[in-house]
Amino acid sequence: MTKGAQSLGRRNNKTHTLSRVTGTQSWHKQKKRCASSGHGAGTKLRRYNWAKKAIRRRSQGTGRMSYLKHVQRRAKNGFREGTKAQSVKRKAVAPK
Incomplete structure (x- = not known):
């Protein structure tokens, strides 16, 4: 069989579907x-040091930070x- 257009036409089944966790087409x-x-596969998040940009995309500070965004102000006032x-x-x- 050849490697070109004839082979590409046979690829009509999907291996990946939407992931419940990430929302991407990677399940x-x-x-x-x-x-x-x-x-x-386990409880830990998939993470590799050879993919620095991927770590940066999902690290702290990329989401809403609904708790952490108030901590700095509270720390300044001594957590009163x-x-x-x-x-x-x-x-x-x-009156005049």
């Missing part, structure tokens, strides 16, 4: 494993809790 249907995150801001009372202007 291998037979292996039951996500090629992107490694979900299904249960206090109320003092009201700034305006001086009444005396």
